[in-house]
Amino acid sequence: MAIVIALPILSFLLVLQSAVFSRIVLLKGTADLVLIALIAWAVQKRVKTAWYWCIIGGLLVSYVSALPLGAVFIGYILAVGFALILRQQVWQVPILAMFIATIVGTILVQMVAYASLRISGTGIPFWQSINLILIPSILINTVLAIPFYALFNDLAKWLYPEVLEV
């Protein structure tokens, strides 16, 4: 059930990101709703399907985006991997893990995208990318991290109810 529900949720978020949030820019940075959703899902304590969600999200965004093939996929894998590692280290304060994972995840995804474009021959100034895209994107994603964490916390509780020991 947790894997099946990933497709409609991530598809909806991708449509929302493409139609609405891509037009809401801070300098040149935008929100990455799919990334925030994957991280919010990965930091949940009882979740065991983070990698499936990562694969589905990566495939969806790779299909829509014009970035070189695999760039988004690799970025999301690195971000979710980091979130899972952080979940084990900062399990007492999951919201802190969410913030840290969002910041680091955004950096990883954007840097992989930048590197893939440079490898494919597209000239993009590095420091301009940092100032105009990366930092604003981190700000926007961090602001959205809180509501996403709350939503996916409820979703995790619904899909993985806590077992009461009698």
Place this chain on the structure above:
Amino acid sequence: MKSTSISSFQLIFVILVIGGLIALALGGYLAPVIRVVLDPFVSVQTWISTRYQTIQDYITAPQDIIRLRTRNLELEAEVSRLQSEIIDLKQQIVETRILSALVEFARIHPEYRYVAASAIGQDPSPFVKYVIINRGSDDDLRRGMPVVTQQGLVGRIAAVTSSAARVQLITDPASSINVKLEPSGAQAVLLGSFTGDLSLEMIPQSASVQIGDLVLTSGLGGNFPGDILVGQITSVRRRETDLSQTAVVQPVVDFSKLQIMLIITNFRPLDIGPLVPTPAAP
């Protein structure tokens, strides 16, 4: 007999008195007397009438308030409905204006066939400049077809599905277009960047380039039709030590407000790869 005459006398007297009073009243001589007599009656009636009105208002007020509130709610709902209708109609007016401008553009350039499409989304990544349109291969769109508006060049189709397509804008960092400058006629290459700026590279040193010169597609390379307006030069950089001049171009199309665009469907980009000489193997 005597009582009859007394009664007649009394009757005549009463008639004369009444007639006299009426004559005096009509003449206005009794006004002070009437005022003194009627004023107390008027005051009492006013007092009673005022108290009655107060009591009546007190009794009927709740019904009036309810009626007024109900009517207020109805009117507020009607206002909301009309405001939504106004917003819809304003949007239709904007779309109609855009479409009429596009029709005018198509009429000016009758040699091309066009398909109109709306922008329904943008690329999720902020590093690339692509828009997603609601037309695809079902509408005879193919990869490489140029996309324009009535203002000028927008980009070209980069990927197509059955009902949607992805358009690479001229502001995309990977975009490279062969252009010519007017009035000098110099050839150059237009490059995009993720900031949305357009830069001209490889302008010959000998070319006379001024701020305000127009930039149009040259048609070289076969990727775009020629003579489509792209933008206007806003600054020029010319150094004697450089191989070529560079310039910054302001695009004519406002990409932040891109809604409806035309795809030129009877222009096929040329593949000049086989014509490009390859270096001989050592």
